[in-house]
Amino acid sequence: QSVLTQPPSASGTPGQRVTISCSGSSSNIGSNTVSWYQQLPGTAPKLLIYNNDQRPSGVPDRFSGSKSGASASLAISGLQSEDEANYFCASWDDSLNGVFGGGTKLTVL
């Protein structure tokens, strides 16, 4: 049982816009920033969004993040086949322990 709640799956067709939600509480997302990670099959997670809405260098601007209260979301616009992956949200609790969502498997139809 993960601390943060994500839908287990999401899907879209090429070119479409999809969003993935991440729900937490006042003791984690509500008081700390959120990051998002993309994990392709058999590889390590890769930082996609940090500090709620910032993109590391090299991440396409098709990926965007937002946070409101104790929830956050990741949006992917102009969906591409290579976006098919697992996406995880993460934050920190009041004791500065890491917390993760269970992951959302994105399928590009």
Next chain:
Amino acid sequence: EVQLVESGGGLVKPGGSLRLSCAASGFTFSSYSMNWVRQAPGMGLEWVSSIGGDSNYISYADSVKGRFTISRDNAKNSLYLQMNSLRAADTAVYYCARLLTTRNGYNLDYWGQGILVTVSS
């Protein structure tokens, strides 16, 4: 280029011990907090432990507290995880990850490739 390379994984019997290492390069290791995160087969990510840049701060997930010990050697640019009293539930790929601390928050910005630990009789 930032690189994190884990080693020391393998098959161990329940109740046994294992020590994971993570060799860091491409950045000033002592300036960053480091973390261990694990992923059981087919499952999500689970944060395991954190250690401050000068080992001034250490924390553990409740699931490993009292059994695992995180440490680091800044002279060797290395992070460690000593795992004792291992259980089947500890079977996972273990990742070391660097903590990016900004004015606005904390983020795990670089991850190693992961190392598999299997606990089975």
